[in-house]
Amino acid sequence: MSRITRRARCVAAALALACLTATLGYGTASAATDAHAGQLASGHKWSITRVAGGFRITLDLDKQLPVTASAPTLSVDGKDLGPATEATDGKSLSLVTTDPSVVSASSVTTDAFGSKSTSTPTPLAPQQAEPKITSKLLNADPSKLGDHHVFEAVYNFGDQAIPLLNIGGTRGELEGKVYLPDGAGKKPVVIFEHGRHSACYGPGTPNPAQWPCRTSPDSTEQRSPIPSFLGYDAPARALASNGYVVVSISANAINAKDNQLAADYGAQARGELILDTLRMLKKANAGDNVVYHDAFTDRNVSLGQALTGGMKPADLVGKLDLHNVGIMGHSRGGEGVVAASTLNDALPVSQQFGIKAVLPLAPVDYDRISLPNVATATILPYCDGDVENLMGQHIIDDSQHSFNDNVLRSAVLVMGTNHNFFNTVWTPGGWPEGTADDWLSYAVGANDPVCDPSSATTTRLTPSEQVKVETAYVAGFFRLTLGGEKQFQPLFDGSDVTAPSTSFAHITVTATQPAKSRVDINTFENPSSAVHVSGDATAGVCADMGGQGGVTLPQPLPYCSTTLNEAAVPHWSPAQWAWNVPSSPMLHMSWTSPSGQLRVTVPPADRNVSHFQQISVKMAADEFVTTGTDLTISVTDGAGHTWSSPVSDLNPKAVTRMPGVSSPWLRKVILQQVTIPTSSLAGLNLTDVREVRFTAAAGADGTASGGVYISDLSVENRAVGVRLPAQQATVNLAPANVDEGSGPGTAEVAAVLSRPVGHPVTAYVSAFGSATGKAGTAMQKVTFAPGQTCVPVPVTTYGDTLPSATPATSFKVSATDVAGAVMGDKGFSTLTVREDDGVTGGTPAPEVGVPGNVCTEYAASRTPGRLQVKNAVVAGATTILSASGYRVGESVEFRLGSTTLGRVLANSTGTVSITAAIPADTSRGKASLTAVGAGSGHTATAEVKVQAAH
DSSP states (O other): OOBOOTTOOSOOTTTOOOOOTTSEEOOOOOOOSSOOOSEEEEETTEEEEEETTEEEEEEEOSSOOOTTBSSOEEEETTEEEEEOEEOTTSSEEEEEEOOGGGGGOOOEEEOTTOOOOOSSOOOSSOOOOOOOOOOEEOSSOTTSOOSOOEEEEEEEOOTTOEEOTTSTTOEEOOEEEEEEEOSSSOEEEEEEEOOSOOOEESSSOOOTTOSSSSSSTTOOOOOEEOOGGGTTHHHHHHHHTTTOEEEEEOOHHHHHHHHHHOTTTTHHHHHHHHHHHHHHHHHHHHTOOOEEEETTTTEEEEHHHHBOSSOOGGGGTTOEEEEEEEEEEETHHHHHHHHHHHHHHTSOGGGOOOEEEEEEESOOOTTOOOOOSSEEEEEEETTOSSSTTOTTHHHHHHHTTTSOOOBOEEEEEETTOOSGGGSGGGSTTSSSSSOOOHHHHHOTTTTOTTTOTTSTTOOOOOHHHHHHHHHHHHHHHHHHHTTOOGGGGGGTSSOSEEOGGGTTSOEEEEEEOOGGGEEEEEOOSSOOTTEEEESSEEEEEEEEEOSTTSOOSOOSSOEEESSSOGGGOTTTOOBTTBTTSOOOOEEEEEESSTTOEEEEEOOGGGOOOTTOSEEEEEEEEOTTOSSBOEEEEEEEETTOOEEEEEHHHHOGGGGBOOOOSSOTTOSOOOOEEEEEEGGGOTTSOTTOEEEEEEEEEOOTTOOSOEEEEEEEEEEEOOOOBOOOOOOOOEEEEOOEEEEOOSSOEEEEEEEEESSOOSSOEEEEEEEOOOTTSOOOOEEEEEEEOTTOOEEEEEEEEOOOSOOBSOSEEEEEEEEEEEESSEEOTTSEEEEEEEOOSOBSSSOOOOOEEEOOOHHHHHHHHHSOEEOEEOSOOBTTSEEEEEEOOOOEEEEEEEEETTEEEEEEEOOTTSOEEEEEEOOTTOOSEEEEEEEEETTTOOEEEEEEEEBOOO
């Protein structure tokens, strides 16, 4: 799995331009006025040159970039200028900045190869022990092996057996390991997907194409794939022995290509790979012939040929219940399983698989993909040195109130666990190459005694202990959600319990119960007249992270945190491709004396709590608490009777800062669950609960002041809920093409909904710069009203009058954090800006013309126009072709099949006409004529019969 862009959390101020009202802001700062485009500064293996609209910084590397570097950054004189573009050969990095101060640079550096911790920790806070809580042990253990005998086999259809989604035409392997329990009848199916890791190993010369590992099937190079998919044997065997079919799949081709070719870093490719695997299994289950063509070896491979280990295709027939599916993804695979579920939801119900449960394990969440309609449990390792900001927390936060669905969502925080040790192939001793303790390899302040495994006071688990935790929670989650084994529900519903096999571990769970099992008194996501503050207290809704590494555009709400490292605030750390998208709004309460109090009025319709098991609220000590604070929580009925308890008695972790000494990545702020059983509210009229109060109290710090974050005050019953099959509408972005222009201007990008729906849908559209462009980073919230399917998103552009070396530049645009629908497979798109002042070398890009309304153009691009053919199409002769509906001045390319017949500019009415010469060697018979606009994408077509010359 790749390192996250931990040191690239903030795009430089020169790139982070202010967002105009209701407009995505693109722009550049003023560059020097002379036209000289030569080298401006240079040093050992680096140079800075002038480019149109800014300055390009290039750093040549001493060694090839490791595949584990997800988004390396460049810094000039210690100033982080943001993510850089990786060269195809992995041996250089570059980016464009508009900051003219780089002209006087004296050094250029990168974080691509990780950062080493100092030998002596710098104390940030006194070391503190975690609050001592003795969790109850379950009577059953989900990791205990069951009575089924398990047959194991690897299948491999070849290194280039299937096309991969949205990753530059790459084909990848269809390979994995099957764990098949004995016994008759269909069984639930669980798919595992590993994360981003080196794809190949061995002493031979790497394939310049990066995948497959060898350049050809008969190559003698000693290069082989790293079988990351074999690293989850323990949870797979625990599940299979209890009657679940497990398939762990390989994603090496995606790992080899994603950062260079996939706009979303391969999330949707990983998701579609899971669906492709399920399609293969569907055929196998039906007894159909399963054959894939491996383009690498140029041969067809059947399932019988693909299977090894003695398993036969007949062994799978009738054994798979594909209406009862769970998916687990580790690291990048964690975002992959989220994408798989949303891609599945976008299909017609008849084509969907029954994905009922999703478990992201130490996941990335670059894309802020919200996830409806499935039980979800994300596992967060506290000592993660790879995904150190535990961004998988966003998967829960973004989804829990965005859909009125009836499913359980859980965040499982495991103290002392790192990133790699969940996969035994990535663990030292598990494979000849590519193993590491990621905390020691990458963490800033890795020798912090809380996470340094060599410390006498470490909380770290051993590799075998970490696998035991993984096994219990992966097996337990799927046995609960797919098998209905309710004895494991307390592991995920926020109860203070643990499995017998994990009694050594410190694990906490926060849960959002299914919609039908809870009533939200107040989510605290928006200011509310039901919230009252008195005494020496203040309270207000906050969101996002400010300060160093935080969001770069103005936000409507105050920041929740401004002093902590982004790794320490998982709820608010910015996501790579949703940088300025608001995150995790909640209430921030602070006080300076015991008089401080927060009162929350219970709505009249929700005052009868007698049929609920508990009152629940999520809470964490704020960034200014040194060790611990406290509150008294009180519940009052209509007669004025009150029940009270210190929060520290209910859950001390909710008011205590998490452990950490010298690493800025630790002392994390993560909400914890505080529950009050309604059975304990002695003396209250449970049919008339009127108010919940939070009153300041002294905590471990021993001070009268304190502060907490509060979220999700609910009354609830603990439940799992159920997925209801439904097709979700999808939010996509249409590609846009514009001229650069001679100065500031405005372009538009079309945000489109796949079909009309009867409720509002929201998404956040972000635009990003690139190493060959003139853009900063910007964001705008988009709302589709009921029935609306297209929204124009304005984008401020900045042009100039200077030529450049590139015909056009494409800027990434994303639609993330969708509510009321899901991200579609075109959730990432491009705004392409054409160089209209000439290029210094090569051929200019075709004219894109004058844009019209983007929604009108999008609709036209979806419905091909009619290409008029004036006379017969005769090989070796000419014919007159004409079409309309194009932009004024755009270049329209005419083609007969794949043969270009010429280009013509559309006139002032958007019409084109050409006298086209039909090549004499054109095949006779039926053929397709097309006319495609370079700017609008509008296409006109005609079916013709090519005749022989008379």
